[in-house]
Amino acid sequence: MARQRIIIGITGATGFVYGVHALKLLKALDVETHLVITKPAELTREYETEFIKEDVRALADFNYTISDIGAAISSGSFKTLGMLIAPCSVRTMGEIANCVSSNLLTRAADVVLKERRRLVLMLRETPLHTGHIKQMLAVSEMGGIIMPPVPAFYDKPKSLNDIVHHTVVRSLDLFGLEVEDFPRWGEELKP
Template identity: 45%
Template structure:
């Protein structure tokens, strides 16, 4: 009988993993582990987070921090090359800190990663922030990297796909792509701040967006105020 590989070892960091390590990533083994976890009575969810070169990497960082608190959620993270550059430009986070927040991290060029296959049992995909180039690739089925490929898989497998476009103003091509993705079943969650919660910091604004994304997967989170929560005193 083949020895079961622990969950944390199944999907390796593609940026440094060997061919032998990558062979450990077998969807059958992952499916067995998921079944074991569900039998224990706990919810077990796998989410893919794709981070592109659009401005707003702080959104992705805060989402990863929120998901790190949820032990029942396993995160699979893909940063594009320009996302890493923007992380350095826009935040004080290091690459090492991001890798520590993710359960598994992949090279965006690694189309052989197990999450690129529909046989890999994941529950959903979030693209945050989503550049207009990536938006075009997803809408037109042009899966030339791992981020666009996992989105393509989510659409064909009818899994939850949340796209967070970060661009303004939007031209007709952008709007057309967003409309088409919505028609395909994707959920469009643009980073739009709310003010009924009286945000006092940039983090308050970012956290409200994180809450809206987590809502799409029914993941409870207390990091932001909802309408009616200590809000009516200001009305």
């Protein structure tokens, strides 16, 4: 049986760590990952983290340049569970909402939507104006899911990594992927 596949997009919005953490969890789940990182995301990586570009790319099974519009993930015949964009910039969301495919990341997202697969946008922007909200509505009406990385505190996080982990696990839930030893509301929580 073939491994499950998922596309991971990382944009220039703050929160590069979300995409990296998703790649780590997916590797542990033995899910095949296809990674696209935007040029602004590379700048964010340098500003926000100590991650080395090659180390991040090594977490994925397949890497694509943002301009590789003919990559496998640009075709609907290439089957995946869908796509997680973590973090997702407002610019990227706007392109997706308006069916603009100016690069491989937005083309792959458009393909995921047209094939009726799962698209999850971990939107990183606040506060929001009416234009942002209209773009969110457009993506939602097309079948995408807007999932801002809003922390939960019922599991009593002790570190920033705990907060990131909770958010990323919840995003993977949306693809039917199960991360073990994850505290859930209504179930016994770790002390």
